[in-house]
Amino acid sequence: MDFLAPTTWAAALAAKAEHPDAVAVAGGTDVMVEINFDRRRPPALLDLTRVPELREWAPEAGRIRLGAGVTYARVIDELGATLPGLAMAARTVGSPQIRNRGTVGGNLGAASPAGDSHPALLAADADVEVASVRGTRRIPVAEFFTGVKRNALAPDELIAAVWITPPAGPQQFCKIGTRNAMVIAVSAFGLALHPARRAVGTGIGSAAPTPRRATAAAGFLAGELEAAGLWESRGELPDALAVEFGARVRDAAAPIDDVRGTAAYRLHTLSVMARRVAGWAWTEYRSAA
Amino acid sequence: MTSTQITSQVRIGDGRVGQSALRPDGTLKVTGEFAYSSDLWHDDMVWGVTLRSPHPHARIVSIDTTAASAVPGVSAVLTADDVPGVNAVGLEHLDTPALATGVVRYEGEPVALVAADHPETARRAAKRIVVDYEVLPALTDPRRALDADAPLVHADGNLVRSMQIRRGDPAPTAPVVVALDFEVGMQDQAFLGPESGLAVPAEDGGVDLFVATQWLHVDQTQICRVLGLPPEKVRLTLAGVGGAFGGREALSVHVHACLLALRTGRPVKMSYARDESFHGHVHRHPAWLRYEFGAQPDGTLVYGKADILFDGGAYASSTAAVVGNGGTLGLGPYAIPNVRVDARGVYTNNPPCGAMRGFGCVQAAFAHEALMDALADRVGVDRVEIRGLNGMRLGDSNITGQVIDSAAPVRELIETVRDMPLPAERSGAADIRELPGGVSNTTHGEGVVRGIGYAVTYKNVGFSEGFDDYSTARVRLEMTAGEPVATVHTAAAEVGQGLITVEQQICRTELGVERVVVHPKDTTVGSGGSTSASRQTYVTGGAVKAACEAVRASVLARVDVPECRLEGDKIVSAHGEVVASLAEVLGSGAVEETVEWRHRPTREIDPETGQGDAHVQYAFSAHRAVVDVDVELGLVKVVALDTAQDVGKAINPDAVIGQIQGGSAQGMGLALMEEIVVTDGHVRNPSFTDYLIPTILDMPPMRIAVLEYADPHAPYGVRGVGEPPTISSGPAVAAAIRAATGRALRRVPVRPEHITGT
Incomplete structure (x- = not known):
């Protein structure tokens, strides 16, 4: 197995162009596990940890450009207030050691349906910046996940960064696991309220072949809030509305039975989580008046 | 804790029975320096791996090791045909082949072994062993095990043991009756240190095995039977154990590492990865x-x-x-x-x-x-x-x-x-x-x-139930550099529970010494019994205490004053007077006693x-x-x-x-x-x-x-x-x-x- 260790972004893109079957590795919390278990034996590994550009984040054009190599620990420490939904998701990732190694870019690269970042990125309307020697493009995160552990990257492309708009409204994230820390999601849900455009963002994790939005549920909630004038009045969220939103989020999922949980339980938890986070987010929105 | 200073030295009067003596392995463990069995190393060693059954129940039609043997770096590929002695181990019944013969009875059963100069080479070679299985109907619901039409796991039937207890009225009645059914799932010991060991072939045709285990002597008996060697040629030393909880009572790498070492003439290290560990030891019964x-x-x-x-x-x-x-x-x-x-x-x-x-x-x-x-x-x-x-x-x-x-x-x-x-x-x-x-x-x-x-x-x-449950302890007392030193030697496994500290505390209490050397746990002393059943402080503790008492009696017999005790480097009378110095009494010699100690017998x-x-x-x-x-x-x-x-x-x-x-x-x-x-x-x-x-x-x-x-x-x-x-x-x-x-x-x-x- 070749081990490619570029030290600049340009060199990394050149290496990926030359070795399109090389597997990019950042924190290694997914890739190295697969290699150690001999589930995967790529012809080459492309180590991105020596590329300084990937470890940077900065505000740019009203958004945050989060380098693909920024770890969960840094998301929590440095962006906890700026990107609350993503930071909440990052806090649920593995152990402190894993959060020190694992990166949001790596999460996207693995594209697991259980990836903890994904529901938060979906809810926040993030874009994934990908690059190759041919150029750079941005992919809306909802179009990034193309199948179980598959994403929209071309063979010569690498993930450069994630673009997220600092929210003008509340964000929430929650995740079900059968212990109270260090657990892979049985199901997860991310929510963002976008009051400026009277919209609701959603993200479902671990309950479909890919992370996905609950688009109909989000449209329903936004529409009901609009119809009742609640965006302006900041009145209380009717319980029945939260319950119906939960039911519609549940209906957007397509989970399976596996060793971590049953499909029925996953569906049930989505309805409960969506109902609860809608309430928490709305309470925050009201109190922000 | 206000003190940050940690010392393994204790003052006289400290570290005796009833006091929280510090563990000699404690600092090493919390600083990551303790050598566990997975850290064992020998410059000339090769690595052993196990090929395991993918099927819960299958007949082995054939095994072709040609391709595996041809992998560069591979020094041995072994199957059941290569077992020199009796291909059977087991704690209570000799029903477990060291390597499967004819049939596999569970997913993960060892079928073949490979030794190679790198663990990855060995793993790759193991995948090139071609085993032709004829899959058999599997019995996976124990509630059906005794049905007449259940597949037979072993030829003599699916019952391991049935027991009954009948006391009092055979058909009792009561005004209030509650009855319920329950089910308990299969728990794992989940010890953090994976199964691992190092087998070193010896010039006498025997083997020295360093291994993480719970009972060296019962391991030794089982290994000898498979290798066809007498006990004096199969010597075991306890390696650093990273937890056990019962999961190391049955054999894992033990026999396999020895088989490979004797075949290759090289030291062989085996160490399971976590997934293999889940297949490599017994679990709690559902x-x-x-x-x-x-x-x-x-x-x-x-x-x-x-x-x-x-x-x-x-x-x-x-x-x-x-x-x-x-x-x-x-x-x-x-x-x-x-x-x-x-x-x-x-x-x-x-x-x-x-x-x-x-x-x-x-x-x-x-x-x-x-x-x-x-x-x-x-x-x-x-x-x-x-x-x-x-x-x-x-x-x-x-x-x-x-x-x-x-x-x-x-x-x-x-x-x-x-x-x-x-x-x-x-x-x-x-x-x-x-x-x-x-x-x-x-x-x-x-x-x-x-x-x-x-x-x-x-x-x-x-x-x-009538088991002859005993432990052996050897205790020696001597003067070293002007200081009395006790050495305690048992084969009782320290698996992290703190037995070596207990042994030291008992020696200090009984012999009045400060320094107690714990001899490595090995088979050059008699059995310490199993580190299980919550028994070691009781039984090996009892053996150490008895050995100390024998040493003390032997020393005190050398002074003609009744009712004396040992205190530091002195022999002290019941009235607190110094009767003699230990240096005078012991000279350059040592007093050593070995005791085999039993608790009260139990009955079937x-x-x-x-x-x-x-x-x-x-x-x-x-x-x-x-x-x-x-x-x-x-x-x-x-x-x-x-x-x-x-x-x-x-x-x-x-x-x-x-x-x-x-x-x-x-x-x-x-x-x-x-x-x-x-x-x-x-x-x-x-x-x-x-x-x-x-x-x-x-x-x-x-x-x-x-x-x-x-x-x-x-x-x-x-x-x-x-x-x-x-x-x-x-x-x-x-x-x-x-x-x-x-x-x-x-x-x-x-x-x-x-x-x-x-």
């Missing part, structure tokens, strides 16, 4: 339990009935003894006049099950404690009171008719935990880490209901009635669990897990607390999350990704009351400590969840969907 209590209207038990089925998996391992425990102890620490218990262990094509902390009592306790709660509720008696009412007392007979002849403080234990302060009620804006779901942020208090549960247990200490039980003095000692504990359950999501946060336990005498109080904390966490783990999920004979979660054990966020701080009612028959009055906490903690947690949810919850681990009903 159990199906049907229980019935008959009682007076005031809750006094009239009779107890139990029907217990243990799934032993493909090979017997210690299933028969687990059945023995599950049967003889299966109704819990209660005085019950009329008894009918049937316990069976069967073969299936599931993973083999054997020893694990709590050994047959863990499964039974989930049943008898839940049924006791059901009885309390039925007759309207408080759940603590009903345990006090029925709890054994000194002088009571247990269900095998054995008189409990030392403390049996059931009422005191359960009332002690009841009377401990309860955790504060949740207040409004709780830290989410204090709530079910923790940082996963699933509730801010919604759906959270608190519940409290109680459980009490008793557990036998030491080996039972009567095969018809199950009556008999089956056990040597009983240890009692009680737990109170307080849980917050998110009843909508089925998530649990254990808020408090408090306990009281009678330890007879705390030889090392800090170590006792550590055992109680760890054991309680392990029992809680079974109640909440720890299960090897087996579907059609296949393990679905052989990793710590999906086999979950409690984290620090799952385990609450504990209140622990340590009672010390000395057992007059045991050295220093000790009672085994390690197992009872694992037995009573889980049922208390399960009871608390039932209290919070109102759900029946007859199966553990309690999964979230059992609580939500989805």
Whole structure:
């Protein structure tokens, strides 16, 4: 197995162009596990940890450009207030050691349906910046996940960064696991309220072949809030509305039975989580008046 | 701790029995410098790996090793045909091939071995071994094991052991009857140090094996049989053990590493990866339990009935003894006049099950404690009171008719935990880490209901049912550089529980010395028995004490003054006068004594009635669990897990607390999350990704009351400590969840969907 260790972004893109079957590795919390278990034996590994550009984040054009190599620990420490939904998701990732190694870019690269970042990125309307020697493009995160552990990257492309708009409204994230820390999601849900455009963002994790939005549920909630004038009045969220939103989020999922949980339980938890986070987010929105 | 300085030196008068002497391995372990068996290294070594069966049940049609042998770097490929001696191992029955012959009986059964100059080379070569399997029907439901049409796992039938206990009225009736069924899933020991060892071939044609294990001498006997070598040519030394909990009582790498070493003439290291470890050791038996209590209207038990089925998996391992425990102890620490218990262990094509902390009592306790709660509720008696009412007392007979002849403080234990302060009620804006779901942020208090549960247990200490259970200790006293030094040599395995510290403390106490050297644990001294059954402080402790007494007697015999004692470098009279210096008495010589020490004998039980003095000692504990359950999501946060336990005498109080904390966490783990999920004979979660054990966020701080009612028959009055906490903690947690949810919850681990009903 070749081990490619570029030290600049340009060199990394050149290496990926030359070795399109090389597997990019950042924190290694997914890739190295697969290699150690001999589930995967790529012809080459492309180590991105020596590329300084990937470890940077900065505000740019009203958004945050989060380098693909920024770890969960840094998301929590440095962006906890700026990107609350993503930071909440990052806090649920593995152990402190894993959060020190694992990166949001790596999460996207693995594209697991259980990836903890994904529901938060979906809810926040993030874009994934990908690059190759041919150029750079941005992919809306909802179009990034193309199948179980598959994403929209071309063979010569690498993930450069994630673009997220600092929210003008509340964000929430929650995740079900059968212990109270260090657990892979049985199901997860991310929510963002976008009051400026009277919209609701959603993200479902671990309950479909890919992370996905609950688009109909989000449209329903936004529409009901609009119809009742609640965006302006900041009145209380009717319980029945939260319950119906939960039911519609549940209906957007397509989970399976596996060793971590049953499909029925996953569906049930989505309805409960969506109902609860809608309430928490709305309470925050009201109190922000 | 205010002091940051840690020293392994202790002053005279420190580090004796009853004091929390520091462990000599403690600093090394917390600084990451301790050498575990997986760190073993030899410059010339090659690596051994195991090829395992992918099928729960299959006939081996052929094995072709040609391609594997041809891989550059491979030095040996072995199958059952290469076994020089008898291809059979086993703790109770010699039913387990070292390498499969003709048939494989479970997924993960060892089929072939490869040695190569790099572990990756060995693994790749193993994949090139071509095994032609003819898949056979697998027996994977133990409840069908004794059906006439069930596939036979072994030619002589699927029953490993059946036992019955009959006491009192054969057809008892009672005004109040409660009966329930229960199921307990397969727990794993989940020790962190994987199975590993290093076998070094010797010039005499023998082999030296360094291995993490629980009982060197029984390993040695089994290895010798397979290798066809006498014991003097198979020498074992204990390597650094990273936890055991019963999972190292049966063999893992032992024979395989030796076979490869003798074939290659090179030192061979084997070390399992985590997924292989889940296939490479026995687990706790899953159990199906049907229980019935008959009682007076005031809750006094009239009779107890139990029907217990243990799934032993493909090979017997210690299933028969687990059945023995599950049967003889299966109704819990209660005085019950009329008894009918049937316990069976069967073969299936599931993973083999054997020893694990709590050994047959863990499964039974989930049943008898839940049924006791059901009885309390039925007759309207408080759940603590009903345990006090029925709890054994000194002088009571247990269900095998054995008189409990030392403390049996059931009422005191359960009332002690009841009377401990309860955790504060949740207040409004709780830290989410204090709530079910923790940082996963699933509730801010919604759906959270608190519940409290109680459980009490008793557990036998030491080996039972007539087993010749002994330990050997060799103790030497000599002057070294002007200072008296004791050396203690036993083969009793230190697996992390703190036995070497206990051995040092006993030597200091009995010989008055400060410095005690613990000789490496090996087979050049007699057997120390198994590090299991909570027995080592009792039995090896007893042996060390006896050896010290023999040394002391021998030394004191050299001075003509009665009733002297050893104190530092002096011999002191009963009046405190210095009679002689040890240097004068010992000169340049040493006094050494070796003692083989036995506890009181136990008896086999009567095969018809199950009556008999089956056990040597009983240890009692009680737990109170307080849980917050998110009843909508089925998530649990254990808020408090408090306990009281009678330890007879705390030889090392800090170590006792550590055992109680760890054991309680392990029992809680079974109640909440720890299960090897087996579907059609296949393990679905052989990793710590999906086999979950409690984290620090799952385990609450504990209140622990340590009672010390000395057992007059045991050295220093000790009672085994390690197992009872694992037995009573889980049922208390399960009871608390039932209290919070109102759900029946007859199966553990309690999964979230059992609580939500989805």
